[in-house]
Amino acid sequence: MTVRREKAERLADEELMPWIAEKDPEAFEVFYDRHGGVAYALAYRILGDRTAAEDCIQEAFISIWRSGARFDRTRGSVRSWTLSIVRNRAIDALRSKAGKAPKLTFDDDAILEARPAEELTEEEAMRHETATEVRGALSQLPDEQSKCIELAYFGGFSQSEIARMLNVPLGTVKGRMRLGLEKIRGELAEGLA
Amino acid sequence: MNANDHDSRLEQAVAFALGALDPGQIDDFKEHLQDCKRCQEELRWLAPAVRALPEAVESRTPPPALKERLMAEVHADVEAEAKRARAEERRERAGSGTGLVEWLRGLHIGGLTWKPLAGMAVVILIVAGGIGYAVGNGNGGSAGNAHTWEIEPGANGIEAKVVREGNRAEVRLAGVKQLPKGKVLEAWVQRGNAVEPVPALFVPDHAGNASTTIENMKGVSLVMVTKEPAGGTKAPTEEPFVEVPLES
Numbered sequence: 001m002t003v004r005r006e007k008a009e010r011l012a013d014e015e016l017m018p019w020i021a022e023k024d025p026e027a028f029e030v031f032y033d034r035h036g037g038v039a040y041a042l043a044y045r046i047l048g049d050r051t052a053a054e055d056c057i058q059e060a061f062i063s064i065w066r067s068g069a070r071f072d073r074t075r076g077s078v079r080s081w082t083l084s085i086v087r088n089r090a091i092d093a094l095r096s097k098a099g100k101a102p103k104l105t106f107d108d109d110a111i112l113e114a115r116p117a118e119e120l121t122e123e124e125a126m127r128h129e130t131a132t133e134v135r136g137a138l139s140q141l142p143d144e145q146s147k148c149i150e151l152a153y154f155g156g157f158s159q160s161e162i163a164r165m166l167n168v169p170l171g172t173v174k175g176r177m178r179l180g181l182e183k184i185r186g187e188l189a190e191g192l193a
Numbered sequence: 194m195n196a197n198d199h200d201s202r203l204e205q206a207v208a209f210a211l212g213a214l215d216p217g218q219i220d221d222f223k224e225h226l227q228d229c230k231r232c233q234e235e236l237r238w239l240a241p242a243v244r245a246l247p248e249a250v251e252s253r254t255p256p257p258a259l260k261e262r263l264m265a266e267v268h269a270d271v272e273a274e275a276k277r278a279r280a281e282e283r284r285e286r287a288g289s290g291t292g293l294v295e296w297l298r299g300l301h302i303g304g305l306t307w308k309p310l311a312g313m314a315v316v317i318l319i320v321a322g323g324i325g326y327a328v329g330n331g332n333g334g335s336a337g338n339a340h341t342w343e344i345e346p347g348a349n350g351i352e353a354k355v356v357r358e359g360n361r362a363e364v365r366l367a368g369v370k371q372l373p374k375g376k377v378l379e380a381w382v383q384r385g386n387a388v389e390p391v392p393a394l395f396v397p398d399h400a401g402n403a404s405t406t407i408e409n410m411k412g413v414s415l416v417m418v419t420k421e422p423a424g425g426t427k428a429p430t431e432e433p434f435v436e437v438p439l440e441s
Contacts (some may be wrong), residue, residue, distance in 0.1 A: 023274065025267050032260060043246045055261045055398040061263055065270070066393060066406060080244040087247070091212070134248040151247050152213035159208050160215050172356035176206040181207050185242035 002026060013078035017071045028065055035079055036061070039086045046090035046154050056093055060086045077163030085158070089186055091156035137187035201207045205248045206235045209268045224344050262396070265423075269377050269394040272426040304360065342416075342439050353435045355416050362407045364416055366435060369397040372420060380405050381433065383415035394425050414439055
């Protein structure tokens with residue numbers, strides 16, 4: 001292992017990004033080693049196909065490599081930024097395969113991510129929540145609530161589309177989504193208390 | 194707005210956070226969000242839950258070959274950029290006879306003096322200047338903000354698109370066959386009479402899609418793509434298999 005790679009491994013994600021912006025391949029490799037696994041799992045979960053997930057990850061990470069300087073730390077953690085890029089690419093791929101809907105833009109994520117800097121502390125703490133705890137929060141939801149959330153987040157479906165798929169009124173889907181997401185948020189907040 | 198109306202806004206905030214708001218409602222909600230502190234707070238509060246959702250996905254190890262492909266593309270980028278920088282440096286030196294002589298004065302190669310080296314270098318630079326970039330005769334220069342140029346699949350089955358936004362553009366290919374080992378795709382732009390390499394080399398994915406970015410579109414009249422040895426080249430070594438004229 002090179003000295004530079006060792007140095008890069010000791011850096012926090014946010015410190016690593018300027019190295020990537022400077023086109024440092026070793027910093028990028030460290031970045032991939034940290035987040036490639038969860039990113040690949042997310043792409044696979046959305047696309048349900050190994051080859052499509054690999055292509056999605058390759059495109060997403062290359063776009064990050066070529067635009068590393070665009071990361072803005074006031075908008076959230078590197079991990080959530082990366083995963084939102086992967087999710088958007090995967091949903092785009094899903095939609096283009098199904099021949100529907102225009103491409104997702106990053107604008108909506110930017111609004112979601114934009115928040116005061118002091119909240120990043122909570123973000124950092126949240127990162128260390130184990131996957132089991134997050135899965136636990138999701139699994140404790142009633143099936144109809146988790147299904148709405150999963151169809152929206154992992155399927156890229158709108159509320160109206162979900163209502164049609166589940167054959168329930170639109171208002172029911174809205175209510176289930178809100179209750180479900182607020183419960184997950186509440187569980188996570190308890191875990192941090 | 195009464196409390197019931199606002200409840201429906203909060204439901205929209207949840208859908209917005211999950212990316213599930215119906216397309217027709219997005220702009221309206223964004224406009225509302227600008228002035229509504231309550232919805233802004235709701236979104237801020239929900240954001241960690243949305244960000245945590247990917248963590249709930251069952252862990253899956255990516256195949257090592259994925260990392261190899263990714264890093265090969267990254268190293269190809271770095272190598273191409275280094276080559277581009279070296280070529281730029283050489284061009285700058287060639288632009289100034291004094292600069293070239295000064296550079297050669299600084300060389301200490303074995304027992305050779307700089308004078309014969311200078312003679313050789315000048316000859317090389319003249320020859321390279323003559324053949325290096327003398328390709329094409331386009332007029333270049335297309336203005337405008339967002340614009341797409343597209344060519345339908347030809348005999349080789351490749352579909353090409355150049356999507357320009359501002360001064361940057363993305364070259365998108367579809368239907369590209371997998372490359373032989375040691376080969377990459379290299380894009381070229383024609384500006385006036387000069388053909389310049391695009392530093393970001395690229396390779397097709399499993400589906401035969403490939404893309405690269407052109408950082409400076411000023412004066413570009415034609416975009417071409419060739420297959421080149423890994424690391425790229427300064428001038429095309431073969432006829433382009435894709436040519437997209439950018440007619441304004």
